[in-house]
Amino acid sequence: MDGYNAIYIAQGHESQNATVIFLKDKLSIGLMDEHGKPKVVYWFYDKIVRNDFRQYGKLIVRHEGFPPQSLEVEHREFADKLNDHFKKSDRSFLRKAFTPGTITMIRFAFIFFGFLAAVYFFLVPWLAVRLANKVPVSFEEKMGNGMFDALKTGMTIDESKTAIINEFFIELHIPTKYNIQVTVVKDDVANAFAMPGGNIVVYEKLLNSMNSYEELAALLSHEFTHVNNKHTTKSLFRQLGSTVFLSVILGDVGAISSVIVNNADRLKGLSYGRSLEKEADLNGLQLLSERKIDCNGFIGLFTLLQKEVDAAGVTEPAEWISSHPDLQKRIEYVKSNESFNIRGAEKNETLQTLFLKLKTAE
16 A cells, blocks of 8 residues: 555644555645645654654644644554564665775774774784883983982971982992992881882881881882883883884884873882792892892791781772782792702891881881
């Protein structure tokens, strides 16, 4: 059936009989104008309100145009046929929107943005780490000193303990091309972290928790390895990889230092990854073993840090702890390593004296 009898209602006008015909993209509604002459009103399918047309026992179809218009149709199959035309209209729109050329462009866009994502998340961090390996010590020192200056404004430095702990580190006699400077900060946080170029920060609470100079030697040898093996520089470059990469491409190497200095606060909880943490542990273990410092200092250090974790309960653990995970596993691989006290352990009276001096300094 091509034509359907209906009642046409337009706001502000009297209702009148109409003949409705389905066309490809619209409804043709045959009416009479105010002079009794035939006229046709067209309703495009995309302007028809899509809802349940069956209301109050009638089929009522509404149009979005102005003035508000509606049709009352007696034939039940009208709604089914109208819905069929809606579906055909939708498919026609999709076919027009997604032509073979459009689909090809969309595929290309997916491949292109997928490539950019791979570069951003994998290639750029990889290149950033490789770049960190090539950075000269002088650049690291400049960058690290800038970071330290940025952080120093929020620190309360214990000058007396800082002088003693630097004496302690010098007494370890660890050869390095870096100018290592250790700073003791007054704060109720069990934390320690290293900066590019040689600055190491140790928080007073961590020092106060220590029971032996071997534990302090373990801590400093661990943080020293982060500096000496460029762990801090690599990790910062990796985390800020896209910025570092763009700076190199644009030839603005100075911007790298500026960006990293502006992100200095990240150092407090910088995550090196398990492989670098293990490298710092085992290299520190070797440094202690070579100097015949009891390697149980690492066990004591990890044990006191575990106590900090346990004491934290449901609250956030200290930043050093949260960025140095798996304490029990670290105890296990340190104790089982072949370097563990391989040369025996001897008491170092100088380190012992400096440690006691550090613990009692005010």
